[in-house]
Amino acid sequence: MARGPVRASAIPTILTTLCRSASVNQKFHSPSLLRLATFIPMLRFITSRLLQSLLALFLVITATFFMIRFVPGGPFTAEKAVTPEILRNLEAHYGLDKPLWRQYLDYLGRLGHGDLGPSFKYPNRTVNEIIADKVPVSAELGLLSLGVALIIGITLGTFAAIRRNSWIDYLASTVGMTGISIPSFVVGPLLVLGLAIHAGWFNASGWYGPADRVLPCLVLGFAYAAPISRLTRGGLLEVLNQDFIRTARAKGASEFRVITRHALRGGLLPVVSFLGPAVAGILTGSFVIETIFQIPGIGREFVNSATNRDYTLVLGTVILYAVLIMALNLVVDILQAWLNPKVRLET
Amino acid sequence: MLPAAAEKIEQGNSLWLDAWLRLRKNHLAVFGLGALIAIGLACLVGPWLSTHGYEEQNLELGAAGPSRAHWLGTDTLGRDLLVRLLTGGRVSLGVGLAATFVALTIGVVFGAVAGFFGGKLDIIMMRTVDIMYSLPFMVFVILLMVFFGRNIILLFVAIGAVEWLTMARIVRSQVMATKRMEFIEAARSLGFGRRRIIFRHILPNILGPIIVYTTLTIPGVMLLEAFLSFLGLGVQPPMSSWGVLIKDGAEKMEEYSWLLIFPGAMFSLTLFSLNFLGDGLRDALDVRSSKD
Numbered sequence: 271m272a273r274g275p276v277r278a279s280a281i282p283t284i285l286t287t288l289c290r291s292a293s294v295n296q297k298f299h300s301p302s303l304l305r306l307a308t309f310i311p312m313l314r315f316i317t318s319r320l321l322q323s324l325l326a327l328f329l330v331i332t333a334t335f336f337m338i339r340f341v342p343g344g345p346f347t348a349e350k351a352v353t354p355e356i357l358r359n360l361e362a363h364y365g366l367d368k369p370l371w372r373q374y375l376d377y378l379g380r381l382g383h384g385d386l387g388p389s390f391k392y393p394n395r396t397v398n399e400i401i402a403d404k405v406p407v408s409a410e411l412g413l414l415s416l417g418v419a420l421i422i423g424i425t426l427g428t429f430a431a432i433r434r435n436s437w438i439d440y441l442a443s444t445v446g447m448t449g450i451s452i453p454s455f456v457v458g459p460l461l462v463l464g465l466a467i468h469a470g471w472f473n474a475s476g477w478y479g480p481a482d483r484v485l486p487c488l489v490l491g492f493a494y495a496a497p498i499s500r501l502t503r504g505g506l507l508e509v510l511n512q513d514f515i516r517t518a519r520a521k522g523a524s525e526f527r528v529i530t531r532h533a534l535r536g537g538l539l540p541v542v543s544f545l546g547p548a549v550a551g552i553l554t555g556s557f558v559i560e561t562i563f564q565i566p567g568i569g570r571e572f573v574n575s576a577t578n579r580d581y582t583l584v585l586g587t588v589i590l591y592a593v594l595i596m597a598l599n600l601v602v603d604i605l606q607a608w609l610n611p612k613v614r615l616e617t
Numbered sequence: 618m619l620p621a622a623a624e625k626i627e628q629g630n631s632l633w634l635d636a637w638l639r640l641r642k643n644h645l646a647v648f649g650l651g652a653l654i655a656i657g658l659a660c661l662v663g664p665w666l667s668t669h670g671y672e673e674q675n676l677e678l679g680a681a682g683p684s685r686a687h688w689l690g691t692d693t694l695g696r697d698l699l700v701r702l703l704t705g706g707r708v709s710l711g712v713g714l715a716a717t718f719v720a721l722t723i724g725v726v727f728g729a730v731a732g733f734f735g736g737k738l739d740i741i742m743m744r745t746v747d748i749m750y751s752l753p754f755m756v757f758v759i760l761l762m763v764f765f766g767r768n769i770i771l772l773f774v775a776i777g778a779v780e781w782l783t784m785a786r787i788v789r790s791q792v793m794a795t796k797r798m799e800f801i802e803a804a805r806s807l808g809f810g811r812r813r814i815i816f817r818h819i820l821p822n823i824l825g826p827i828i829v830y831t832t833l834t835i836p837g838v839m840l841l842e843a844f845l846s847f848l849g850l851g852v853q854p855p856m857s858s859w860g861v862l863i864k865d866g867a868e869k870m871e872e873y874s875w876l877l878i879f880p881g882a883m884f885s886l887t888l889f890s891l892n893f894l895g896d897g898l899r900d901a902l903d904v905r906s907s908k909d
Contacts, residue, residue: 326748334760341764451888453840455847455860456881459867467871554755558847562867572756573848576763584760591753599750 312607319603323596330592331381331585335374338581364390377585386589387582391575397586401568405590407477408567411490411559412552414483418491419498419548424541426495427502428529431510431537442499449496454555458489458562475564486563490555494548501544506537542606546599553591636825639901646897649890656887660706667700683875692865692876701857702883708858709884712772713839719777720838721831724784729815731785732792743789746782754779758841762850772851776841780834787830791823825902832895836888843884859884 361367365376380387386397422445430442462485466474476482509515510533518532519525556569568587575583640646691697731742758775795801796819804818820827839859845851846860847867854861859880866877 322748326752330752334757337760338764447889447892451836451892452881452885453843453888455844455867456863456877456885459863459870459877460881463870463874463877550753550755553753554844557759558844561848573759573763573850576760588753588756588760591756595753 312604315607316600316604319600323600327589327592327596331378331589332374334585334588335377336370338579338584339370341579364388381589386586389580389583391578391580391583397582400571400583401586401590404566404568404571407565408556408560408569410483411486411556411565411567412549414487415491415552415555416494416549418487419494419552420541422492422495423498424502424538427499428506428534430499430503431506432529434507439503442503446496446500449493454489454493455558455562457492458485458559461485461489462562475562477563477565477567482563486559486565490552490559493555494551497544498541498548501540502537505540506533509533509536539606542602546595546602549598550595553595636898636901640897643897643900645893646901649893649897652886652890653894656706656883656890657710660703660710663703664700664707667697667703692869692873698876698879701862702859702880705857705859705862705880706883706887708852708856709839709842709860710887712769712776712842712852712858713835716773716776716780716838716842717831717834719773720780720784720834721827723777724781725788725820725827727781728785728788729792729820732789733796733811733815733819735793739789743786746785750782758845759848759850762845769852769856772842772845776838779841780838784827784830784834787826788823791826792819795819795822829895829899829902832891832898836891836895839884839888839891859887 358367365373368376377387384398386401389395389397389400392400426438426442426445430439433439462472462474465485466472472481472485506529515528515533518528523532553569556567557573559565560567560570561573568590571583572587572591574580575587692701727742727746731739758779761771761775792815801814801818804814809818842851842858843860843863846858847864849864852858852861862880863877863884866873866880870877
């Protein structure tokens with residue numbers, strides 16, 4: 271490309287040219303130049319996505335803040351024997367007596383420092399403390415469930431694709447149908463009834479030892495193993511027909527190597543793009559699972575806080591979920607672009 | 618949309634008759650269709666035929682297992698479970714159909730407009746869909762139900778508002794493929810307006826994918842309703858739905874397991890049937906699917 275010394279001012283132009291030629295014709299030979307050339311649009315893509323997410327997050331916060339305020343009932347209405355005087359003091363203490371726009375600006379200001387405010391229902395506890403307390407439990411539940419879903423799903427899907435129309439293919443589609451059609455809030459209680467209450471293998475509820483992890487994570491993960499196995503099967507079938515697989519086989523690579531090293535990389539692309547919806551689903555699924563198994567996680571806390579009108583705790587958890595899901599979607603988009611250069615980076 | 622489909626069956630009937638013949642060969646789909654008709658009829662007619670009312674309590678009897686008087690047993694208040702299941706089914710199926718209709722209407726109009734006009738409008742509209750996809754929507758629905766809710770109309774709207782996004786994407790891509798075909802150009806050269814072209818020429822031709830996806834949306838919507846009811850946020854007493862019955866059953870399953878097993882089985886059977894039927898329709902209408 272550029273021979274000899276290059277003026278610094280010319281570098282952006284050269285880079286842009288590189289980007290264009292890299293995306294238009296794929297005839298690039300120097301790997302380092304290619305990496306540089308794909309890096310720049312990637313960076314632009316990430317920044318524009320980040321800005322978009324920030325805007326969406328701001329909208330979420332604003333909408334939630336005003337929505338919960340325009341609802342009859344407040345955090346202290348349920349409490350017994352609250353005289354008007356005490357109520358006024360309480361409201362003054364939490365700043366609820368100020369005009370709404372003022373409260374909104376105060377909230378945003380504190381949020382800027384990472385402070386989610388005090389809880390209205392748990393005296394002397396801040397929302398930050400509650401979240402820090404409950405999130406590890408939910409995170410463990412969610413990650414283990416996602417692991418269960420990925421392991422069962424990818425294994426079943428891979429075997430179903432290799433042995434098409436064999437018993438394992440039918441097993442995979444049966445598992446798929448079952449996972450979609452029997453919801454977790456039916457499977458969960460039934461398993462508790464059978465394996466915990468009658469057989470006595472597990473505790474019916476609680477979150478103490480490793481054995482307490484088994485049932486909740488299986489139930490929550492199983493529902494998402496179904497779509498993952500379907501996507502893996504579909505993705506692999508498409509890849510297995512391609513020439514480079516035949517080449518790999520012709521080179522004498524073992525079938526195991528062909529599948530794991532060559533086919534799965536492309537075949538798992540649909541699974542990667544499903545990760546976003548899957549995690550969002552596991553998140554909402556955790557509301558129910560935490561209720562069934564009495565797990566002290568943030569999902570149950572969220573549902574309770576909404577019922578209790580604990581304004582700051584509701585907002586805090588909504589922000590947490592929004593940030594989590596948006597960050598995950600961003601990561602998935604980047605992963606997808608990295609795994610498959612053909613995916614066009616749209617800004 | 619529907620009159621156009623009916624005309625087609627009368628005139629040439631090739632596409633729809635073919636699809637029906639193919640569907641008939643799929644045993645699982647036929648089973649699903651039959652089970653759905655049976656369940657639907659039972660829910661509609663059953664409560665009238667029964668001698669028990671769904672709110673009729675019998676505190677002396679209390680929770681009793683299946684017997685000749687109460688085929689599926691009674692709950693802790695001595696209410697007949699079968700009748701409660703069938704009346705609850707009316708609500709669950711009703712919510713499923715109504716909310717799907719909401720999602721269908723929004724999704725089809727949104728997707729058709731974005732796909733037909735294309736350009737900047739399309740970019741803005743689909744970007745909106747993308748952003749909405751990335752929001753924690755269920756969290757919002759739960760908040761809505763807690764704050765304004767326990768109101769069945771809101772339930773339809775909330776669920777419909779979540780479920781239309783995928784429909785919009787599917788319709789958009791189908792419309793974009795169809796609008797380049799020659800018969801659309803012919804319609805345009807005849808001077809037809811845009812609205813007429815979208816609704817009379819394009820939409821009837823993409824009915825296949827729409828029907829398939831609608832069939833697959835209904836179980837999703839019913840799941841959502843049951844999910845909300847299970848959390849105590851959906852249908853409120855004295856009304857009941859399958860989600861409410863499952864929740865009640867799960868609370869009392871230790872002593873009275875039938876209160877969980879029968880509602881769970883009924884609900885799962887319905888979801889199985891809808892999914893089998895949807896899969897069968899997808900194969901029958903030869904919609905390019907992500908399955909293979």
